[in-house]
Each structure stands twice: as C-alpha cells, then as structure tokens.
Amino acid sequence: MSETNTLAAFYAFSGGAVWLLGSLLFIGFDKVNTQANRWLAAFYCILACTFTQLFLEGFEIGGGFLIHLLELPRWAMLPCLYMAVSHYASPSLPKKDWFLHFVPFLLFLVFSLVYLMPDLFNEQNHLPVLPPWIRFLVRYFFFGQTVYYWIVCFTLLRRHQKNLKMVASFTEKIDLEWLRYLLVSVLFLILIRILSISNIHVTYYSPILYFLGIILLAYSTLTQKSIYAIEPYRPAEKDETAPKKAMNERLTVEQVEELNDIVMRKTVGEKLYLDPSLTLSVLSAKIGISTHELSYVLNNGLGKNFYQFVNELRTEEAKSLLLSEDTKHLDMLGVAIRAGFNSKTTFYTTFKKATNLTPKEYIKANSAAS
Missing domain, CATH: 1.10.10.60 (Homeodomain-like)
Structure with a gap:
C-alpha cells in the first residue's frame, strides 16, 4: 500500500467514527435533547457520506453513480447543523420555516434526478458535461452555504448565551459551552477544506487533519449536558x-x-x-x-x-x-x-x-x- 493510500485510509476512520456518532445520537443516548440530537445525527450522517466518498475516490473504488449518490445530500448538511443548534438554543420556540433551509438541496436533488443521474447509468458511467455557470454553482455554492450557516449557528449560540443573562442568575449548566467547542471543531474542518484547495501540503495531510477534527467533534458531542428549561422565554x-x-x-x-x-x-x-x-x-x-x-x-x-x-x-x-x-x-x-x-x-x-x-x-x- 502506497503512502498516499495509507493517508487516504484516515478517511475511512473519520467516516466510521462519524457514522457511529450519528447512530448514537439518533437512537438517543440523551433522552432530553432528542429533537436537537436527531438533527445533529442527520448532520453527522451526511458528513459521514462525504468522508466515505473521499475514501472511495482515494482508493478508486466504486463507480460514478455511487460517488454521486454519496455527494447528493451534501447541500442539506449545514442546514441540519443549523436546525440542531436552533433546537439546542431555543427548544421551546416553534421552527415554522425550517423547510426553507432545505430548498437548495431539494432543487439540487431534482436537478440530479432529471439531468445528471440518468447519464450515470449509460456505458460511460460519468456525469454529463455541464455549462460553466452550472459547474461554478455546483462547485462553490456549498462553500458559501457552509460559511453562511456556520456564522448563523455561532450567532444563534452567542444570542442564546446573552439571553440567559436576561433571565437567569446562573448559566454554567445551560450555557451550551460544549456546543461552542463543537462549532469550533466544525470551523476547523471548514478551514482544512479551504486551505487544501490552495496549499498542497495541507491537501496531502488533510486526511489526518480531518480525523483530528472528528475527534474534537466527538468529544464535544459526547460531553453535552441535558437541556432543562429554567423558564420559558423568548429571544x-x-x-x-x-x-x-x-x-x-x-x-x-x-x-x-x-x-x-x-x-x-x-x-x-x-x-x-x-x-x-x-x-x-x-x-x-x-x-x-x-x-x-x-x-x-x-x-x-x-x-x-x-x-x-x-x-x-x-x-x-x-x-x-x-x-x-x-x-x-x-x-x-x-x-x-x-x-x-x-x-x-x-x-x-x-x-x-x-x-x-x-x-x-x-x-x-x-x-x-x-
């Protein structure tokens, strides 16, 4: 096995760890934060798809259809994280417009089903050549979406911590400090992805760096505290x-x-x-x-x-x-x-x-x- 393949194996470690983490959250190891944990589980499962895709591409396993299938839910990944943070920060408030955050994912899903995926079943088993503006949109929309939702999630958390001091005289057990570390870990993964585009050294060691980021994510998630509302309040x-x-x-x-x-x-x-x-x-x-x-x-x-x-x-x-x-x-x-x-x-x-x-x-x- 070459050194490149050895490093690419870390994608499998990352993917396996995130699949396990998502499964633990979904089955409910914490019986209090159930709804928020299931949104976070969805985020982790989609992230696991990404690492599985990177592993398969690194070892040249699987065809174009499987790779695209793993890539398909990516535009829903950060909206799932946003919904999780929203439920952690304000579990009692209704989330009436939640479906609007998934409109880009649904549009991409329809576009794939109608225009992309049929070509993956042909003999060449590869995606059709797309117009330049569509290639640009598909390639860079996810980065823009990622940065936007991370900022929104961090803003929600900071607003929650500020609101606590308007209604409570103690905050240690309800300030969601563990969630701040989780968002910092997500930011670490985002920075690795951005730097790996322009820096060949970061690209080479990115499998290991991603794995370190996943360890931080797992630690933050598993140390979360149950959220018990001290009193109903609005933002x-x-x-x-x-x-x-x-x-x-x-x-x-x-x-x-x-x-x-x-x-x-x-x-x-x-x-x-x-x-x-x-x-x-x-x-x-x-x-x-x-x-x-x-x-x-x-x-x-x-x-x-x-x-x-x-x-x-x-x-x-x-x-x-x-x-x-x-x-x-x-x-x-x-x-x-x-x-x-x-x-x-x-x-x-x-x-x-x-x-x-x-x-x-x-x-x-x-x-x-x-």
Missing part, C-alpha cells in the same frame, strides 16, 4: 427590544425610579438574591410586577441585566461572609452557596470582576488593613 430581540417602545410610552422617569426603589427594597431587604435558583420570572412574581417591567427597570434604571444585578448583590453578601467570624469554618464553596451562588465558578468569576481580587486575596487584603 432578547422579541422579549427585550420589542416592548421597549411600549415601555417608554407607559413608564415615566418617575415611575421607573419608583419601581427601581421597589425592586431594590424587596430584593435586598428580603435577601431574595440568596435563592440560588432565582430567575427573572421568579423575582418578578415575588416583587409583584411583570417580567417585562422588571427587565426594563433593571436595564434602564440600573443599567444592568438580571445576571449582573443578582450576582453583584451576592458578591456583596460574600464580602461580608468572608470577613465574618461566624463563617470562618466554611470553605469557599460553602461561602459561595451561603451567598446564593449556584457554583464556585460563578462565585470566583463574579467576585474577581467586582473587586479585582480573588476571595482569598480579599480576605488577606482586609485582614492586613485591619
């Missing part, structure tokens, strides 16, 4: 921006200040922020105002989102606890939980941002001052 542009005009019409500056006083008095006076599971809707119910009004007051009266507002109050509580004789027996996790934080990570991050000191540095600095 920020609908939930926070759309009502802004109505809020301006309904609330005067004096009313905002009055509501601001109520929010601070109830939240601080009754120490509602000590509840580690506190969310926007829970706090609004305890205060007695709507979630829109509470969000508007926080954003415009205090200049903070919900996440910042609650965790800054918890930081002030933690400052007192760290210097109190009554809590000297607690470790840092104990202090974090007593202050209302859901995790040590959020505690350390928020505390360092507010004080420019770690909790231990804060204790040391204040001990020296006294």
Whole structure:
C-alpha cells in the first residue's frame, strides 16, 4: 500500500467514527435533547457520506453513480447543523420555516434526478458535461452555504448565551459551552477544506487533519449536558427590544425610579438574591410586577441585566461572609452557596470582576488593613 493510500485510509476512520456518532445520537443516548440530537445525527450522517466518498475516490473504488449518490445530500448538511443548534438554543420556540433551509438541496436533488443521474447509468458511467455557470454553482455554492450557516449557528449560540443573562442568575449548566467547542471543531474542518484547495501540503495531510477534527467533534458531542428549561422565554430581540417602545410610552422617569426603589427594597431587604435558583420570572412574581417591567427597570434604571444585578448583590453578601467570624469554618464553596451562588465558578468569576481580587486575596487584603 502506497503512502498516499495509507493517508487516504484516515478517511475511512473519520467516516466510521462519524457514522457511529450519528447512530448514537439518533437512537438517543440523551433522552432530553432528542429533537436537537436527531438533527445533529442527520448532520453527522451526511458528513459521514462525504468522508466515505473521499475514501472511495482515494482508493478508486466504486463507480460514478455511487460517488454521486454519496455527494447528493451534501447541500442539506449545514442546514441540519443549523436546525440542531436552533433546537439546542431555543427548544421551546416553534421552527415554522425550517423547510426553507432545505430548498437548495431539494432543487439540487431534482436537478440530479432529471439531468445528471440518468447519464450515470449509460456505458460511460460519468456525469454529463455541464455549462460553466452550472459547474461554478455546483462547485462553490456549498462553500458559501457552509460559511453562511456556520456564522448563523455561532450567532444563534452567542444570542442564546446573552439571553440567559436576561433571565437567569446562573448559566454554567445551560450555557451550551460544549456546543461552542463543537462549532469550533466544525470551523476547523471548514478551514482544512479551504486551505487544501490552495496549499498542497495541507491537501496531502488533510486526511489526518480531518480525523483530528472528528475527534474534537466527538468529544464535544459526547460531553453535552441535558437541556432543562429554567423558564420559558423568548429571544432578547422579541422579549427585550420589542416592548421597549411600549415601555417608554407607559413608564415615566418617575415611575421607573419608583419601581427601581421597589425592586431594590424587596430584593435586598428580603435577601431574595440568596435563592440560588432565582430567575427573572421568579423575582418578578415575588416583587409583584411583570417580567417585562422588571427587565426594563433593571436595564434602564440600573443599567444592568438580571445576571449582573443578582450576582453583584451576592458578591456583596460574600464580602461580608468572608470577613465574618461566624463563617470562618466554611470553605469557599460553602461561602459561595451561603451567598446564593449556584457554583464556585460563578462565585470566583463574579467576585474577581467586582473587586479585582480573588476571595482569598480579599480576605488577606482586609485582614492586613485591619
């Protein structure tokens, strides 16, 4: 076996790994993220077709019909990834226009069935010669589609992570950080494909590079966390921006200040922020105002989102606890939980941002001052 064939064998490893990954997702190793996982499984199965095609071409196995059959679903690959990310980021929102993302794939499928595939059954078993503009479209549309959908997927994820801080005071278990690593892995595969067109060295080692990218994809996918909705919410542009005009019409500056006083008095006076599971809707119910009004007051009266507002109050509580004789027996996790934080990570991050000191540095600095 030549060295080229040895490298091409990595396409088989990649294809086999992705087929297995897609199968695991489809049969449902995670019983919570079922719908999103099935879209991601479809993405992986189509990606597996691509690697299978590259393997067959590298070893000159199979005819033109089989190669084209494996290439056929490629235009549906990135729309499947988009649908998966969309379901992960907002599982409760309806996806009414999902079929529009698959129109290019359906058009290519019809074009293949009518114009391309009949010629694959003739004696030559090869595709017909296409006009230059069609060859250009077929060759480069997929690259453009890939870049577009990756950007859209990443934007959806970033918007989701931003929206979380509008309604939740803890994000570690619901921020889809694993999905960010998955998208970075997909970007790695995209860059390999783009660079392999112009760089012969990348082309030569691309089978190994693809395999490394698949390992990253598999790790990201298998470490995903189950998505449990903390409360129903709409994306920020609908939930926070759309009502802004109505809020301006309904609330005067004096009313905002009055509501601001109520929010601070109830939240601080009754120490509602000590509840580690506190969310926007829970706090609004305890205060007695709507979630829109509470969000508007926080954003415009205090200049903070919900996440910042609650965790800054918890930081002030933690400052007192760290210097109190009554809590000297607690470790840092104990202090974090007593202050209302859901995790040590959020505690350390928020505390360092507010004080420019770690909790231990804060204790040391204040001990020296006294």
